[in-house]
Amino acid sequence: MVKVENISKKYGKVQALNNITFNVDKGEIFGLIGPDGSGKTTLFRILTTLLIADSGIAKVDGYDVVKDYREIRKIIGYMPGRFSLYQDLTVKENLEVFASIFNTSIEENYYLIKDIYSQIEPYKNRYAGALSGGMKQKLALSCALIHKPVLLFLDEPTTGVDPVSRKELWGMLKKLKEDGISIIVSTAYMDEAGLCDRVALMSKGYCLSVDTPKNIIQKYDKILWSVSSNNMSKLLKDLKIHSEIESCFAFGDTHHITLKNRITFNELHNYLMKLGHNEIEIKTISPGIEDCFMDLALKGADDASN
Amino acid sequence: MGQFFVFIKKEFYHIFRDRWTMIILLILPVIMLTLFGFAITTEVKNTKLGVFDPSKDIATRSIIQRLQANEYFILKKFISNPDRIEDEFQRGEVGLIIVFPEKFYENLLHTGEGQIQLITDGSDPNNAITLTNYATNIVASYQQELNKTAVIPYQIVPEIKLLYNPRLKGAYNFVPGIMGMILMLICAMMTSVAIAREKEKGTMELLLVSPMKPLVVILSKVVPYFFVSIINLATILLLSVYVLEVPVTGSLFWLIIISLIYIFLSLALGILISSLVNSQVVALLISGAVLMMPVLLLSGMIFPVESMPYLLQLLSNAVPARWFIMAIKKLMIKGLDVTSIYKELIILGSMAFFFIVVSLKTFKNRL
Amino acid sequence: MQVIEAENLTKRFGKFTAVDSISFDVKEGEIFGFLGANGAGKTTAMRMLCGLIKPTSGQGIVAGYDIKKQSENVKANIGYMSQRFSIYEDLKVWENLRLFAGIYGIPNRKINDRIDELLKRLGFESEKDTLVKSLPLGWKQKLAFLVAIVHEPKVVFLDEPTGGVDPASRRQFWELIYEATDRGITVFVTTHYMEEAEYCNRVSIMVDGRIEAMDSPRNLKNKFEAESMDEVFHKLARKSTRTGD
Structure with missing residues (x-):
């Protein structure tokens, strides 16, 4: 569906994208996962024909993003990061405008957006600017779908959105996938990686890894422990100064540590006891995507500096 | 479409x-x-009028009278020396000066044409145009009255001279x-x-x-x-x-x-x-x-x-x-x-x- | 000592009750997580506490001052950091700190020491003369936090401070928050990252303008028989009937 080969892009001195290569298959939800500034939006703009890369090739459904941009613009749907609809038009008017852009009508592809649009239809005469965050998002998605695109680009659709609306959106994406639409979605929330079929982890313009979330986790080669005690902020400091601990980060109600050399639970337990910790709990755990990302980002930084 | x-x-x-x-x-x-x-459309009333009238004949007197009789003008002074005209404006003594030539009436009778000059301060162009318009109208009304009895039509041609802003920009x-x-x-x-x-x-x-x-x-x-x-x-x-x-x-x-x-x-x-x-x-x-x-x-x-x-x-x-x-x-x-x-x-x-x-x-x- | 005391705080916009009689206390040095879905009334509540808008009814004391009658004193004794970091991109790091130190009335002779101390604490000394716009996002965010506490406020309000920041920077940011609380600064924070809620001493969850639950993350998880705060949140937010902001 999408083929990206050695794409690079520079803004002035800043290397926004560095030799990015991946493929997206038909009918999959592909996630670009990375923090702000990792190059997700730039990559989106290149794929949606809004920007031209400095080097490399990118193809969308067989069309070249530079040469055949007109063809691509006909078959893709795009939802930019910001809420980019007309705030001073009503819900219905917005949808009409976007339908007309693609020379279609609301009725023609209504079946596709029905599930989503029916939730906001009661407010169709409200100005888009007066909608709540979740409803704006549904409207934006309806507008991006109105012409029945074969490929949908969603740039950070869940940023600043509460967990409930986020879950809802992912539910909608699953459904669209069943309707045969391929989806490329970017997000800064690592925990959403698990909802994608495959992901590309991105950091500072580099692609750290492209794989299924499961495989990325399987490839994690470090020993990961979770540690907790009655004084979590002191625990963090104490763990950080331990010479055998490579990294230590707070994760929810525990801290995750990786080890340089094998030490035993008991050794660590005793070390912490001596420092006055109580209710110490140490467990071996399997990593999440976030652990993998931090590990890969660290390695990536090492590679870049070498 | x-x-x-x-x-x-x-x-x-x-x-x-x-x-x-x-x-x-x-x-x-x-x-x-x-x-x-x-x-700019301010009414202009009671503008001080200056007159330079070397001929002092029946025609010039009638014109001056008509100007004076109008609410727009008040006869302020007769000027004896034409070189002092600009001076009068600078001192703000007058707003409009009417200048007659010598032997105005005589020339009018013989040639059928009389020249007068209307001088005003062009630096306030809106005002200037209103003033000269009023004065021209008044002179024209006198000319009309003359022509009622005349065989050959007389013509009084006012020449308008604007000091300081001769091209009358603005209005x-x-x-x-x-x-x-x-x-x-x-x-x-x-x-x-x-x-x-x-x-x-x-x-x-x-x-x-x-x-x-x-x-x-x-x-x-x-x-x-x-x-x-x-x-x-x-x-x-x-x-x-x-x-x-x-x-x-x-x-x-x-x-x-x-x-x-x-x-x-x-x-x-x-x-x-x-x-x-x-x-x-x-x-x-x-x-x-x-x-x-x-x-x-x-x-x-x-x-x-x-x-x-x-x-x-x-x-x-x-x-x-x-x-x-x-x-x-x-x-x-x-x-x-x-x-x-x-x-x-x-x-x-x-x-x-x-x-x-x-x-x-x-x-x-x-x- | 209580740094924030809210009693039946209510804000109505016309017929719409954005914040519906909320009451809570925040202790000195506490990290208080203020959670809720979009449109639940978090921002309005936070603005009332910062003295930016007047409550329709109810009482609020922040940093010892009445939010209705002494909003200027409230503003002088709190720090505020929004998602759009309120620092000047075209100024250097130390210029930003200097500027805000000046705004909050720190005496001139103390300013330089104070700035040096803050830069040191952040490990920022080498970046002192860097233009803010050329800093990575995670650093900007840390700088924004320093700017918010440059005048050693009693309480600092953080409105979704970590959106879009990479995982490592986000955690470093929380270390900074811990450190601030160690020095007695109270932290009032909103976030959409449910695992960040776990870092708080106590959290409250707002649904449709009301506080539906308030306790330590551990107790909340026990009470709602949930594995994580995310689950707690979903169980509560499901009750929402609100459709618009």
């Missing part, structure tokens, strides 16, 4: 739903025109000036701001990532402002003719034609600005600084081009509003026909062509 109309409709929604846009577009021209208009100038300004404001500024707004809000991104041709997007943005400009053109003309009583003495047809050329030119400038900038504020600043300031300062609307330093005169040649205002003045106030504005037509036409080409060339299909 369908999408084009939907887009034009959308653009009108944007205009109608923003109170400030509406005010700027439709009310501002009216306010500007009436403000300027009523600022009536404001109508063409405001036309030049309003049309530029609406076409260039509002269009560029409207396009920049789409860029700022991110909707332009969506429009670009669609099969819609960017040119169509831009044209659909331009059309509503074109209509609004036409409405404004009509408002300005109607207001100036019926409220301010500045008539269109020349060809209305050509006046509209040249206005249309100017509108196209301004729209092209608006598009050009919008393709250079990404935010509304910058669009506003650029159109304010690069378009409005020259219209105000270099077009001859406020300061006569002739009295500018040479460099600024050269610069003013590049200001479209200058040529537009010149043409409108000729057509509207001087009552000349199309042959007199060929030069302006050609200059504005080629400027319009140039800017349309440049704005289309710089227009980007991508971000």
